[in-house]
Amino acid sequence: MFSHVIPSFLKASSLPLLCMIGSLSLFAEVSFQPERISPAYRETAESLIRTALSSGHGFERLAEMCDRFGPRFSGSSNLEQAIDWVLGEMEKDGFSSVRGESVPVPRWVRGSESLTFLHPREKRCAMLGLGGSVGTGPDGISAEVMVVESFEALQQGAAHAKGKIVLFNAPFTDYGTTVVFRVRGAVEAAKVGAVASLIRSVGPFSMQTPHTGMMSYEDGVPRIPHAAITSEDAMMMARMQQRGETPHVRLYMEAHSLNEGQSRNVVADIVGAEQPDEIVLVSGHIDSWDVGQGAMDDGGGCLAMWEAARLILQTGLKPRRTIRVVLWTNEENGMAGVRTYRDRHMEALEDHVLALESDAGTFKPSGFSFTGSEKAMPYLEAIGGLLGPIQSGRLKWGAGVSDIMHLVPHGVPVMGLDVDRTRYFWYHHTAADTIDKLDQDEFNLCVAASAVMMWVVADMPLRLPR
Amino acid sequence: MFSHVIPSFLKASSLPLLCMIGSLSLFAEVSFQPERISPAYRETAESLIRTALSSGHGFERLAEMCDRFGPRFSGSSNLEQAIDWVLGEMEKDGFSSVRGESVPVPRWVRGSESLTFLHPREKRCAMLGLGGSVGTGPDGISAEVMVVESFEALQQGAAHAKGKIVLFNAPFTDYGTTVVFRVRGAVEAAKVGAVASLIRSVGPFSMQTPHTGMMSYEDGVPRIPHAAITSEDAMMMARMQQRGETPHVRLYMEAHSLNEGQSRNVVADIVGAEQPDEIVLVSGHIDSWDVGQGAMDDGGGCLAMWEAARLILQTGLKPRRTIRVVLWTNEENGMAGVRTYRDRHMEALEDHVLALESDAGTFKPSGFSFTGSEKAMPYLEAIGGLLGPIQSGRLKWGAGVSDIMHLVPHGVPVMGLDVDRTRYFWYHHTAADTIDKLDQDEFNLCVAASAVMMWVVADMPLRLPR
Numbered sequence: 015m016f017s018h019v020i021p022s023f024l025k026a027s028s029l030p031l032l033c034m035i036g037s038l039s040l041f042a043e044v045s046f047q048p049e050r051i052s053p054a055y056r057e058t059a060e061s062l063i064r065t066a067l068s069s070g071h072g073f074e075r076l077a078e079m080c081d082r083f084g085p086r087f088s089g090s091s092n093l094e095q096a097i098d099w100v101l102g103e104m105e106k107d108g109f110s111s112v113r114g115e116s117v118p119v120p121r122w123v124r125g126s127e128s129l130t131f132l133h134p135r136e137k138r139c140a141m142l143g144l145g146g147s148v149g150t151g152p153d154g155i156s157a158e159v160m161v162v163e164s165f166e167a168l169q170q171g172a173a174h175a176k177g178k179i180v181l182f183n184a185p186f187t188d189y190g191t192t193v194v195f196r197v198r199g200a201v202e203a204a205k206v207g208a209v210a211s212l213i214r215s216v217g218p219f220s221m222q223t224p225h226t227g228m229m230s231y232e233d234g235v236p237r238i239p240h241a242a243i244t245s246e247d248a249m250m251m252a253r254m255q256q257r258g259e260t261p262h263v264r265l266y267m268e269a270h271s272l273n274e275g276q277s278r279n280v281v282a283d284i285v286g287a288e289q290p291d292e293i294v295l296v297s298g299h300i301d302s303w304d305v306g307q308g309a310m311d312d313g314g315g316c317l318a319m320w321e322a323a324r325l326i327l328q329t330g331l332k333p334r335r336t337i338r339v340v341l342w343t344n345e346e347n348g349m350a351g352v353r354t355y356r357d358r359h360m361e362a363l364e365d366h367v368l369a370l371e372s373d374a375g376t377f378k379p380s381g382f383s384f385t386g387s388e389k390a391m392p393y394l395e396a397i398g399g400l401l402g403p404i405q406s407g408r409l410k411w412g413a414g415v416s417d418i419m420h421l422v423p424h425g426v427p428v429m430g431l432d433v434d435r436t437r438y439f440w441y442h443h444t445a446a447d448t449i450d451k452l453d454q455d456e457f458n459l460c461v462a463a464s465a466v467m468m469w470v471v472a473d474m475p476l477r478l479p480r
Numbered sequence: 481m482f483s484h485v486i487p488s489f490l491k492a493s494s495l496p497l498l499c500m501i502g503s504l505s506l507f508a509e510v511s512f513q514p515e516r517i518s519p520a521y522r523e524t525a526e527s528l529i530r531t532a533l534s535s536g537h538g539f540e541r542l543a544e545m546c547d548r549f550g551p552r553f554s555g556s557s558n559l560e561q562a563i564d565w566v567l568g569e570m571e572k573d574g575f576s577s578v579r580g581e582s583v584p585v586p587r588w589v590r591g592s593e594s595l596t597f598l599h600p601r602e603k604r605c606a607m608l609g610l611g612g613s614v615g616t617g618p619d620g621i622s623a624e625v626m627v628v629e630s631f632e633a634l635q636q637g638a639a640h641a642k643g644k645i646v647l648f649n650a651p652f653t654d655y656g657t658t659v660v661f662r663v664r665g666a667v668e669a670a671k672v673g674a675v676a677s678l679i680r681s682v683g684p685f686s687m688q689t690p691h692t693g694m695m696s697y698e699d700g701v702p703r704i705p706h707a708a709i710t711s712e713d714a715m716m717m718a719r720m721q722q723r724g725e726t727p728h729v730r731l732y733m734e735a736h737s738l739n740e741g742q743s744r745n746v747v748a749d750i751v752g753a754e755q756p757d758e759i760v761l762v763s764g765h766i767d768s769w770d771v772g773q774g775a776m777d778d779g780g781g782c783l784a785m786w787e788a789a790r791l792i793l794q795t796g797l798k799p800r801r802t803i804r805v806v807l808w809t810n811e812e813n814g815m816a817g818v819r820t821y822r823d824r825h826m827e828a829l830e831d832h833v834l835a836l837e838s839d840a841g842t843f844k845p846s847g848f849s850f851t852g853s854e855k856a857m858p859y860l861e862a863i864g865g866l867l868g869p870i871q872s873g874r875l876k877w878g879a880g881v882s883d884i885m886h887l888v889p890h891g892v893p894v895m896g897l898d899v900d901r902t903r904y905f906w907y908h909h910t911a912a913d914t915i916d917k918l919d920q921d922e923f924n925l926c927v928a929a930s931a932v933m934m935w936v937v938a939d940m941p942l943r944l945p946r
Contacts, residue, residue, distance in 0.1 A: 081716050081719055092601075134547075222911045250547050306688075445606070450711065
């Protein structure tokens, strides 16, 4: 990690003096080395960590937002009401320039939907239509089901797919591998003449739990309805087919798309005392799918970043650079939020020193993943060293955070908060993504780690190297 | 456990000779000591274990029953069709006297049901009416919700309960402690003037998973509708109440009871070669709740016992006493199956040497719990010793198996198969009780342990002491 060679004038005994001088302005930017981070910021870091871990404020706010507004889907009034509430609360907190920056967003409406298993026996199946899917029309679609495990198996059985509902019964391995059936399933099924397609929900554990998420169509290929069923029902249909039976179902979906709607990115600043144009952007996405409460994905990420910044405000710390909280809209089904921000703030992106996002649930944090310059890493590792006492400071290469990846082509260094993801895909895009799945102590650790990271990057004499 | 002092004539080298003599008839019953079990039965036990662990037959049959018939609720045609199928399969297996012994059973019908959260925001809640509940009438019941954590809290707030829907938001501690709100909740709520009652589902983990189960009324207390909601929604309403909000819901339930119906206990014998009137009864319950597949509760128990007996048949072993497979009906909502059996076979109960049941899921087995004579325990422990290689032979005092406990007052020694119950109450009485929650290898261990236990108790020269 980082070296503990500390210049003698920065030893602990001289810290009170340093604090009095303020803002560490005695360092020439060019000479500020990673080794100086620990002595300069250890005391503030410890204080931020202590404050974060002893507070119930952020988690209670998260619970209130989840309970009061429910799921926050792009284009819904729930989302806009939640945004209004967030803006009001941020004003009360004392953030500067609190605003909703308007974003045109797609609007997809689920409507009523059902899947009824007709043969060999009757049963209503839990299901969720996939985001962007077309509906079935008022009569629904009744057809035999053809179960396949892969696109290759579909090709091999292509001659039998015409007029069928194709079910992709792919067991969860990892998200990237398994999600292809959600994204491309309708296209591949339609190409071989299927009238609709189903997927086994993308998740490693199920209690009759369907998972929604985005799907896509392709020009020139018929658009057929596409929905997720539970792992239990998908496996059952596969077993039936293995026994020589042909499952028969009726799918009904009112799903449809409306004209573009309006949403907003939430933006709020702690204005930098010395370089206000240099921005450390900290973020989560405020929208969610239209089921559950979007507590884990990504209410928790929003509240953790917001709360971390609020603690800095509350503590009276004045960062050298601006800390900007951004709660992106429309991450789930379009990425319109980050794209609109990027286009609106294009010229300022070169002064976006770092973009940080939490979008993997506020479970127990382990550290941060970073995509940016190798010259930056020693500084980040040194900041990570300040998080040693809460085991949350491990730095890794390669941020994989969906919104802020859109800023990478414009030179912005980006960073994701890493957490224990053991159960993330149990709840992902389901009705079970509710506040009770998160733990206040783990949430507070996320707040603590994020507060220390954003504070030091915003305040250290040297701008994080690109 | 048991002593390894083995008479020299029973050392391994003499086993082939013993097998040739057959049925161990050289032992005088009175002189058969527990120490003789290991040398006499180790070879057969090892063979039964090997056969059980290498077979896919029982688990495939369980999956087929689950998939083909779905839930098997008392009074439903699903259950009777499943019983017909079981009887046919048992005939094919070669069991003797395969029969369905008729049992009058209560019939409760769920009908359509829903819970809609109206205020502070609209939301359809997952719910399950509780077995035996009355319905709401065609207009449903719209009322404010009063959340309490206990009966004591209800008493303290009794003055405010009139006209409300009382929600018992009791977190799961253990089943016995928490289930009281399911059983007695409607009575206690009605006593203080509530118009309906809800419980937080009885389970330690939820993915928006409601759990059904039996409830009760009391003469002289108004019968109000009683239903289970998910832990998520119960906790949400509790949080809202803590914030000073009053949740408002609409409950709709068509639940009602019909006239008594007919079901059957499944009974099939392996007739004893020497004492056919002495019976070792091995059992599970064939009925389930009306959701899911009743795979864990208790399809697995039925199939494990049936398969264990089938392996004995298949191996060509002829037990000294009769091994009787019984699949009880109506365990879930009445216990009519075991009661009818008890009354019909009252005179034979004194020759029921042991009743064994599996009703805790066919998870990894650890051994058996026993309620009976102290004189029997050394023999059972010695049989447990044969299960050492599969770590499934630990004997404990105190069987807690619901059906066969009804035979205890009539002197029948009873025994339950003990398993790892870590996840039992996750799935208990839910739509998620499906075959995929069970594991074929763990199921086979249950079969192996049960086969060895039933074989030795049925075959050893000494009748198990009462």
